[in-house]
Amino acid sequence: MTPESHSLTGTDDPRSGPPPGCPAHGLGPGGLRRLYGPDAENLDELYEELRDEHGPVAPALLHDDVPMWVVLGHAENLHMLRSPSQFCRDSRIWNPLLEGMVKPDHPLMPHIAWEPICSYAEGDEHLRLRGAVTGAMSTIDHRGIRRYINRSTQRLVNEFCEQGRADLVGQFAEHLPMAVMCEILGMPEEYNDRMVQATRDMLRGTETAIASHGYVMGALQRLTERRRAEPAADFASQLMSHPARLTDDEVTKHLWVVLMAAYEATANLIANVLRMVLTDPRFRAQLKGGQMTVPEAVEQSLWDEPPFSTVFAYYAKQDTELGGRRIRKGDGLLFGIAPGNVDPRVRPDLAANMQGNRSHLAFGGGPHECPGQDIARGIADVGVDALLMRLPDVRLDCDEEELSWRQSIASRHLVDLPVRFEPKPQQDVTMAPSLNQVPAPRPAWQVSTAPRPLPQPAPPPAAPQPAPAPEPPRKPGAWRRLVRWWKGY
Numbered sequence: 001m002t003p004e005s006h007s008l009t010g011t012d013d014p015r016s017g018p019p020p021g022c023p024a025h026g027l028g029p030g031g032l033r034r035l036y037g038p039d040a041e042n043l044d045e046l047y048e049e050l051r052d053e054h055g056p057v058a059p060a061l062l063h064d065d066v067p068m069w070v071v072l073g074h075a076e077n078l079h080m081l082r083s084p085s086q087f088c089r090d091s092r093i094w095n096p097l098l099e100g101m102v103k104p105d106h107p108l109m110p111h112i113a114w115e116p117i118c119s120y121a122e123g124d125e126h127l128r129l130r131g132a133v134t135g136a137m138s139t140i141d142h143r144g145i146r147r148y149i150n151r152s153t154q155r156l157v158n159e160f161c162e163q164g165r166a167d168l169v170g171q172f173a174e175h176l177p178m179a180v181m182c183e184i185l186g187m188p189e190e191y192n193d194r195m196v197q198a199t200r201d202m203l204r205g206t207e208t209a210i211a212s213h214g215y216v217m218g219a220l221q222r223l224t225e226r227r228r229a230e231p232a233a234d235f236a237s238q239l240m241s242h243p244a245r246l247t248d249d250e251v252t253k254h255l256w257v258v259l260m261a262a263y264e265a266t267a268n269l270i271a272n273v274l275r276m277v278l279t280d281p282r283f284r285a286q287l288k289g290g291q292m293t294v295p296e297a298v299e300q301s302l303w304d305e306p307p308f309s310t311v312f313a314y315y316a317k318q319d320t321e322l323g324g325r326r327i328r329k330g331d332g333l334l335f336g337i338a339p340g341n342v343d344p345r346v347r348p349d350l351a352a353n354m355q356g357n358r359s360h361l362a363f364g365g366g367p368h369e370c371p372g373q374d375i376a377r378g379i380a381d382v383g384v385d386a387l388l389m390r391l392p393d394v395r396l397d398c399d400e401e402e403l404s405w406r407q408s409i410a411s412r413h414l415v416d417l418p419v420r421f422e423p424k425p426q427q428d429v430t431m432a433p434s435l436n437q438v439p440a441p442r443p444a445w446q447v448s449t450a451p452r453p454l455p456q457p458a459p460p461p462a463a464p465q466p467a468p469a470p471e472p473p474r475k476p477g478a479w480r481r482l483v484r485w486w487k488g489y
């Protein structure tokens with residue numbers, strides 16, 4: 001925001017602080033709230049305060065008191081995302097950056113720095129780069145990937161099933177998306193603990209983040225070189241052979257974008273769904289009553305705890321208006337996914353079940369809308385379903401209050417999810433893929449759920465190692481499998 005925008009808050013001198021003893025003490029210049037520091041420990045509460053004070057688009061301050069609009073309204077966020085002539089993702093037009101207010105060591109610099117990748121491009125260049133990504137995605141064999149997700153889940157569960165306890169964040173949610181994405185990209189051999197650790201380390205920004213970045217980039221560069229020499233049936237080769245003619249550097253950068261976009265968010269989604277299923281009485285009741293399926297639980301989680309809380313950032317290409325606010329050319333706007341999802345104008349009752357409604361903001365919208373959302377849903381649907389089938393008696397192994405999150409402006413990450421269950425035998429994961437039970441894919445672009453089937457009697461328990469048979473066993477419906485899990489057999 002420009003200094004003129006500050007005056008919209010009613011404060012004449014944007015640099016003046018509140019007098020001592022004033023309840024506004026602790027606010028930043030212009031009486032604006034800070035999205036960082038001790039007053040921003042609970043960002044969800046802070047967004048609600050901002051909504052009460054300012055409405056659907058609120059002025060606030062980032063680290064170093066850099067001004068930023070926070071878009072809180074559902075409709076206002078969608079309008080911003082869907083108006084590429086007014087708003088873009090190119091930080092090179094952001095006034096505070098141009099004016100030198102944003103220092104090179106700003107903690108949000110990894111989100112701010114512009115790169116020649118589809119996430120920040122616009123117009124024809126965006127179409128070219130995104131076209132290559134979506135073109136490569138369109139060649140993915142979704143049934144095969146669902147089988148792979150199921151097998152990877154079985155492998156991960158095998159590692160802890162005999163112990164009767166596990167941490168479903170560290171031993172499951174953080175591994176499954178990496179195993180699946182390495183397979184999709186074309187480097188299944190690179191999936192291992194080191195790859196997971198390096199990616200987590202980098203996203204957390206620890207002291208070893210630079211070395212970890214080098215490790216992950218090294219793997220992606222090797223993949224690019226290998227596929228340039230010898231194409232195969234994988235995402236990397238498809239990206240390379242797309243008519244958009246990406247250079248090797250562009251290919252590596254887009255493998256990186258896809259891996260990063262996919263990994264962290266999908267890990268968060270799986271952890272959030274499992275936590276809700278294990279702790280939320282509302283979910284328990286609905287699952288027990290057969291009123292919710294795993295895909296519906298996933299969708300509910302995308303409303304209540306979106307894997308990315310905000311996206312940093314959009315920038316105004318011209319003077320414009322949003323939510324009754326005058327936005328100046330070069331102002332920055334935070335895409336507020338979490339606050340947009342709880343906008344009282346679309347969700348007057350936050351406890352109400354969204355019944356599979358997909359109009360949340362978790363995957364964005366407009367030209368940059370997430371092209372990988374079906375893959376993300378597939379990993380979460382199949383992974384959670386298969387895990388609950390293997391561990392029907394799984395329960396939380398701590399008080400719910402003991403669970404903790406690592407929070408940043410971009411996301412909220414469950415630290416661990418300790419669980420207990422009766423020890424189980426290992427399961428054979430080498431069986432023919434067609435013998436794996438794979439939940440059916442969801443209908444594409446489903447907006448609300450179809451009427452639910454009447455409850456069916458639960459089928460007999462599945463043998464831990466189904467014997468090979470010429471035909472795959474008939475898969476029980478999602479509802480029946482859920483009931484079976486819920487009832488513990």
Ligand code: HEM
Pocket residue numbers: 089118119120130133257258261262263265266269306307308311335361362363364365367368369370371372373375376377
């Ligand atoms: C739960 C998991 C996921 C969530 C919540 C998520 C969310 C998002 C959001 C909100 C955006 C738009 C950001 C913006 O407005 O610029 C986005 C973009 C993107 N996502 Fe996802 N994503 C997920 C999984 C995936 C997966 C699995 C893939 C790839 C297989 C993927 C690939 C991408 C790419 C390439 C973009 C950039 C698109 C563009 O700028 O045109 N995402 N994602």
